[in-house]
Amino acid sequence: MILKGPTGCGKSAILLERYRFMVENLHVPSEKILILLLNRTQSLEWRTKTILKGSSVIWRTSYYGFIQGEIKTYYPMIVKNCKEIVNKRIKPIFLTFESAQFLVSKVIEAQRESKGIFTGVTAYTDRIAIDLTANLVKAATSDIPYHEIGDRLYNALELKDDMKKQIFKDADSILAAYRKRCMELGIFDFGMAVELYNNCLLKDENYREQLFSRVQHLIVDNIEECVPTEVDFIEYILPNLQSCMLGYNHEGGYGEIFGSNHEYVKQKLIGKCEKIELTKSHTCSDFMYEFSDMLFDSIENIKGLKPVEKTGIERVPPTELRSEMLEKVGERVCRLISHEGYNPSDIAIISTYADPVTEFVIGRILEKQGYQLKNLTRKSRVIDNPFSQALITLAQLCHPSYGVLPNRDDVKALIRLLLKIDPVRSSLLAGEVCSQRPFAEFPDVEFPGLVERIGYYNVEKYEYIRTWISEYRERPTPLPINEFLQKVFLEVLISKEVTEGDILQAKNLIDSAQTFVDVVSRFNRNASRDFLTMIRGGIKSAESIFEIEEKLEGDFVLLSTPVAYLASSLKNKVVILTSISSKNWTPRSVKELSNAHVLTKTWNPQDVYSEELEEQNQKHYLAVLMRAILKRCKGRLITFESNLSASGYENDGILSEYFDEILQ
Amino acid sequence: MALRKGQKELVEQYRGGYCAVPAIPGGGKTHCLSLWAVEMIAQGIHKPGKILIVTYMNTAVNNFKQRISAELQKRGIPGNKDYFVSTIHGLCLQIIKEKPDLISANEEFDIIDEVNKAHIISAAVLEWKKHNGDRLRQFVDESQLSAGRITKAYEDWEDKIGIVILSAIRDFKSRGLSPQEAAARCKILGNHSMLKIAADIYEIYDRKLKINGFLDFDDMLYNAKRILEEDESLLEKYRKKYSFVCEDEAQDSNLIQSEILTLIANGNLLRVGDSNQAICGSFTSSDFTFFKSFCELPQTTVYHITQSSRNTKEIIELTNYFVRYVRQDHPVLECRESLLPQFIEPVPDDDERRNPTTEEYGIKARVFNSWEDEAAAVITQANYLMRKYPDKTMAMLVPTSWRIGYVVNLLEARNIPYEQLDNTSKERNRTVRKLGRIIDFIALPESAQKLADMMDECFIPDNLTDQHDTEQQLEDQSRKQHKSMLKEFLLNASTEKILYPLGGEIEKELVPEELKSSAVWEEFVGKLDTARELLEFPGTIVEKLILFISEKLEFNKEERAIAQKVASDVRFLMSQDPYWTLSKLADELLSSKNMFNFFANVVWELKGYEPTPGKLTVCTYHKSKGLEWDIVFLTGLNYADFPVTLNDKFIGEYWFLKQEYRNPQAFVKAEIENVVDGKQGTDCVLSSKLETISEKARLLYVGITRAKQYLFLSGFHANPGKKNETPPSKYLIELKSFIDERGSK
CATH class of the missing domain: 3.40.50.300 (P-loop containing nucleotide triphosphate hydrolases)
Incomplete structure (x- = not known):
């Protein structure tokens, strides 16, 4: 059965209620019900509510999580069915996106300088790596063989030439080599996992039997955002289920750039199920409900109505510079709270790039009035946290042979954190540390000239750390980085002042080190060293479910990108859209090495992806996105824009033009 | 203001087709072009598209915008979205951003600035040298150099070669040659060919540019044109978007710019310029003959603006004398055409704005x-x-x-x-410099010099007012004295004893009496808290540190914009180079030519001059x-x-090179003309000299x-x-x- 309705019609609530009813009233064993959810924020909603009296194991996961679990459990079956896995005795491991990108970028980097691959491509190597790994995932989740990726993309080009042909060939060969190596070693990314599951488990009769007996009921929310192989999976087990409840937002589909395929969902599932339609939305005002549809029609070139009443929408005239705009946003938010009676948590600021600068500028203005801003988008790096950075700096000091020595700024920060010395004296000491030969190390306290300027601060602690490092360096072999971090955390860093947040960060860091070491050491690389390099390169930090929960529930003004906002289930009284004249609202889906629409099941490989189509897709994306955002706006909409972009060039995006047109 | 001869015809009559307005200096081009645009918008003639005005600098862009919007407002016409003013580079960037994938560029590509360009070209030369040893030395004239000066000559030459190569690369690009194509064309040349060397280095330069995600200005023009030519639908889109195209300072147009605008204009092209003011030829590939020949096209309507009320009649007389001198008596016959016979006329005596006068001959x-x-x-x-x-x-x-x-x-x-x-003037650079001073101090707070410099430049201004009467001057004088005493004092102290004295306060006996009782000292002590706050701000998130500095220094609106730009670029810089340190950042910020010049100028120019x-x-x-x-x-x-x-004497000639290579840029240009265009036997040195004389x-x-x-x-x-x-x-x-x-x- 499909529950069909727009944002805020109460689908998810009904799905939850149905689950409760099955477990509590019908006494269906909870381990026989598979719940597939979109992401972690959704999972959070379900987490507390699915723990019921009488329930045993709760099977609540994402599609990727489900596949990982199945592969782990049935790995012997996989090894039997898959010829490509060479080392059959070791357990499978799964790559995070970051590790996958790191591995691919290392391969590209070397070949770009020496062999001149990707000639003619103007892009950083890590950007290329991101595109290639994403292509592999998209192809796999759309059931497209990996060796057809390059051809498919090249064939779809409107303008073809030899240079481009070569570029896609280069991409194919990099991916093929990477994939082959991963398979041999039993390391899988999302794409490979999907491929293995479909080819080596679902095709196995024994597995199918077990699957059907284990899954008797299925609940999936937001099927419009499912990737095609997930849709196939649902369709496949459908006939064997006792019951199936699917939540479907027919106005959704903003995740197509990330691989979901609304069209495919319509083809495969919508006709096969009984439908219940919900029409009323409880998350937005009547006015906004109508306006969101009008804006949708206007962007999609459907001649529609224009609003008569416009009081729900406030358009702030454009500023010249983007910085001025951000400040105006901050000031407006303060007024909303102090003069117009809104609570901070009533307000959401949507920005296409909710970067630290945006966050800081608006945040500081709010802070001065005593309000807080939280960024829903995960943008902070591991080394942004002083505590994690201290861990990394210590790791670098203890492993001089890795050749990734810490710089003076890092050592200074470490000394301040550990010894609580003022910044000037910390810096003096850091200078001495870094100038030791052959490698940076903590000098003897009695080092000439040092004590005179620094004084005797925390000498005991200093001596302790100094000895700890030198003893560690004398070890015949270094510890793997995850074990090292654990050790240094417990033996050096932990103290009374360490906050819960710091501990959480350290735990995240140690966990990701562990995963990374597991993966990379199989490639015969020095994983510990690679990990330090990768962290220094600024990879983002993982976010625990608690941190997300905190952001969603406190009394904060929220800053978010449109997609992160939609992935949450938040609704707000005031929605503020920033930079609406920016082009970032309509990201281009054709990139130098990828095209989200071509690597899908619904794409005909013989077709050419024309500019007309791209324009249509961009508009459609914008229309869907805006409608979904506005459907979560209970009261007012405020828009801001600037004439110049962040880098000082003229903005000429289309969103503000649609607003102009419809509000004329 | 009443319109004069030429201006009136343009505003009242031009409604489509090709039109040229040659205008003498002071002829009020911006004024009448703005009025024309307003007139078009008022009558809706441009609909459904917009009017595109392309001009040469950001200041001019803002000037146009302000005039048009003021005039529209005055007449009560809504229409701020009916026109678009841009530099040619802004326009090309817009075109490429439509479809960066067409040229295989990531959407995050960046336009390289002069500083990075210099880095990349020297890295490319260095890489080339690794494989080609001393091939560069063959051009140096060793015969007339003493042993001691030879080394210096080699150094000088290696220093200059980048400029020569860049100019060759520009010439390749303007002919649409990719590095591979250029190399193929130059294959036949021997090892003694400077052009062949340039082609080799072009390949390395191009690879480095791309790996770093950069396009240069020439790439932008060339690629924008290519995209428009190859992609019909995009061209169509631009033609619909801009129903009228207007080029200001058309005499400084180059071939590609001309082609791009002609493509987009689709017949409605208005070009305004003054061939006698074409002064960009030597550092861009511009050529004022394009404008001249545009004026001469049979389908072009020409309106001459010849009257000016800018100068006194005496200055106009001198100007016209100079034109006549060049045309009739210039010692080099070939240069007599460098100025066209366009003579400035003073306005009639009944004009509402008459030419200024002076009492004596001025x-x-x-x-x-x-x-x-x-x-x-x-x-x-x-x-x-x-x-x-x-x-x-x-x-x-x-x-x-x-x-x-x-x-x-x-x-x-x-x-x-x-x-x-100047793009690198102190004033324009002030914000970035202040940030640099402070970060330099934070990076190395134990340095007395850095503390003193920061206090001097960021916290204690030289004078408190802009007035210049005698009393104020005396006060400024004593302030200066105290400032230098303070500096002296700081340079001789240990900074930890100033900022974090063990007793909690600076030891009084260390401070000279006169300084202690001065206003400067009071200000200084007052700023110590801020200095400490800056030092103690968590340094792990550098972008926040920068914004925090901007807050603590109470930056104004423009300065805040620049600080935000620096902050957002820092994250990116750090991710590209994990070993980026605060000191490195400070060095970049403190150099007068830095990567933020472009943006600082955008902000600066918004204010206009x-x-x-x-x-x-x-x-x-x-x-x-x-x-x-x-x-x-x-x-x-x-x-x-x-x-x-x-x-x-000519600038651009290197005394240490062999006679035939003295002007290497001209030499390489001639080689390209020979190899690529098939032109034989041009005397490159002569033609380069003629060009320079004319332009000067x-x-x-x-x-x-x-x-x-x-x-x-x-x-x-x-x-x-x-x-x-x-x-x-x-x-x-x-x-x-x-x-x-x-x-x-």
Whole structure:
């Protein structure tokens, strides 16, 4: 059965209620019900509510999580069915996106300088790596063989030439080599996992039997955002289920750039199920409900109505510079709270790039009035946290042979954190540390000239750390980085002042080190060293479910990108859209090495992806996105824009033009 | 304001097709072009598209925007979205951003700035040298060098080769040749060919550019054109988007720019310019003949603007005399066409804005004994006139930027208020510099020098008001003294004892009595808390640190915009180079040519430049384009900067190279013409000299026409009769005799 309705019609609530009813009233064993959810924020909603009296194991996961679990459990079956896995005795491991990108970028980097691959491509190597790994995932989740990726993309080009042909060939060969190596070693990314599951488990009769007996009921929310192989999976087990409840937002589909395929969902599932339609939305005002549809029609070139009443929408005239705009946003938010009676948590600021600068500028203005801003988008790096950075700096000091020595700024920060010395004296000491030969190390306290300027601060602690490092360096072999971090955390860093947040960060860091070491050491690389390099390169930090929960529930003004906002289930009284004249609202889906629409099941490989189509897709994306955002706006909409972009060039995006047109 | 001859026809009659408006200096181009746009918008003739105005600099863009929007507002017409003003680079960027994938570029590509470009080209040269040893040395003329000077010559040559290669790369690109194609064309050339070397390095340069995600300005123009040509639907989109295309300063257009605008215009193309003011040929590939031939097309309607009320009739007379001199008596026959016979007419006496007048003859010319004498004398004269005419604006035009540096130092020493019009001027760089000073200190807080510099530049201003009466001057004087005492004191102290004294307070006996009782000391102590706050701010998130500095220093709106830009770029820089440190960032910020110049200029230029009386504007002749002042000093009119005959000295010639390579840029240009265009036997050195002479004549023409009321021309004649004799420019001699004769009447 499909529950069909727009944002805020109460689908998810009904799905939850149905689950409760099955477990509590019908006494269906909870381990026989598979719940597939979109992401972690959704999972959070379900987490507390699915723990019921009488329930045993709760099977609540994402599609990727489900596949990982199945592969782990049935790995012997996989090894039997898959010829490509060479080392059959070791357990499978799964790559995070970051590790996958790191591995691919290392391969590209070397070949770009020496062999001149990707000639003619103007892009950083890590950007290329991101595109290639994403292509592999998209192809796999759309059931497209990996060796057809390059051809498919090249064939779809409107303008073809030899240079481009070569570029896609280069991409194919990099991916093929990477994939082959991963398979041999039993390391899988999302794409490979999907491929293995479909080819080596679902095709196995024994597995199918077990699957059907284990899954008797299925609940999936937001099927419009499912990737095609997930849709196939649902369709496949459908006939064997006792019951199936699917939540479907027919106005959704903003995740197509990330691989979901609304069209495919319509083809495969919508006709096969009984439908219940919900029409009323409880998350937005009547006015906004109508306006969101009008804006949708206007962007999609459907001649529609224009609003008569416009009081729900406030358009702030454009500023010249983007910085001025951000400040105006901050000031407006303060007024909303102090003069117009809104609570901070009533307000959401949507920005296409909710970067630290945006966050800081608006945040500081709010802070001065005593309000807080939280960024829903995960943008902070591991080394942004002083505590994690201290861990990394210590790791670098203890492993001089890795050749990734810490710089003076890092050592200074470490000394301040550990010894609580003022910044000037910390810096003096850091200078001495870094100038030791052959490698940076903590000098003897009695080092000439040092004590005179620094004084005797925390000498005991200093001596302790100094000895700890030198003893560690004398070890015949270094510890793997995850074990090292654990050790240094417990033996050096932990103290009374360490906050819960710091501990959480350290735990995240140690966990990701562990995963990374597991993966990379199989490639015969020095994983510990690679990990330090990768962290220094600024990879983002993982976010625990608690941190997300905190952001969603406190009394904060929220800053978010449109997609992160939609992935949450938040609704707000005031929605503020920033930079609406920016082009970032309509990201281009054709990139130098990828095209989200071509690597899908619904794409005909013989077709050419024309500019007309791209324009249509961009508009459609914008229309869907805006409608979904506005459907979560209970009261007012405020828009801001600037004439110049962040880098000082003229903005000429289309969103503000649609607003102009419809509000004329 | 009433419209004059030429202006009126444009505003009232031009409604489509090809149209050219050749306009003399001071003819009110911006004014009438803006009025035309407003008229079109008022009548809705441009609908459904927009009017596109392409001009040469951001200041001009803002000038147009302000005028059009003010006029629309005055007439009560909504239509701020009916026109779009942009530089050609802004337009090309917009086109490429539509479809970066067409040229295989990531959407996050960046436009390379001059600083990074210099880095990349020298890295490319270095890489090339690794595999090709001393091949560069064959061009150096060792025969006339002593052993000691040979090494110096090699160094100089390696220093200059980047410029030569970049100019060759530009020439390749302007012919649409990719590195691979260029290499293929040059294959037949031997190892002694400079062009072949350039082609090799082009390949390396291009690879490095791309790996770093950069396009350069030439790539932008070339790729924008390619995209428009290859992609019909995009071209169609642009044609619909812009129903009228208008090019300002059309004389400085180059071939690609011309082609791009012609493509988009689809028949409705309006070009405004003045061939006599074409001064960009030597550093872009611009060519004023494009505008001239556009005017001559049979389908082009031409409206001449010939009247100007900018200058006094005397200055107009001098200008016209100069045009006549060049056309009739220029010693080099081939250069007589460098100025077209466009003579400026003063406005009729019944015009509402008449030409200004002066009581006496307002033009003077002089030759000094050296550049030092000349600069000093001009500044003295300027200072005198500033007091005599406190309401008049004035400017000093200087041929090269290193001479500007000299002038600025003199002005500072003499405490004369001035303003420097330059992308790297102190004022424009002030924000970035302040950030640099503070980060430099945070990176190394134990350095007494860094603490002293930061306090001096960021926290304790030189003077508290802008007034310049005697009392204030005395106060400023004593303030200066105290400031230098403070500096002295800080330089000799240990910073930890100043910022974090063990007793909680700075030891009193260390501080000199006079300093302790001064206002400067009080301010200093007051700022120590801020300094500590900055130091203690968590340094792990550098972008937040930068924004925090901007807050603590109470930056104004423009400064905050620049700080935000620095902050957002920092994250990116750090991710590209994990070993990026605060010190490195400080170095970048403190250098006068830094990666933030472009954005700082965008912000600066939004404010626009309005000459202010009581301040001397200092700028190059090039930068003076489009501007005007009551009083203008044209300086440095000597034979190297304004050559007239073929025997004069030419900039860009390297004495240490063999005779045939002395002007390597011209040599490489000729090689390209030979290999790529199939042109045989052009005397490259000669044609480059002719081009330089012609352009410098136009540059002087631009200079002369900047002056509204008073004009002073000067040069110097140094070391007469000696080997290193530097005579004045022949133009100065020629004009001087004319001026002296008129002045004596």
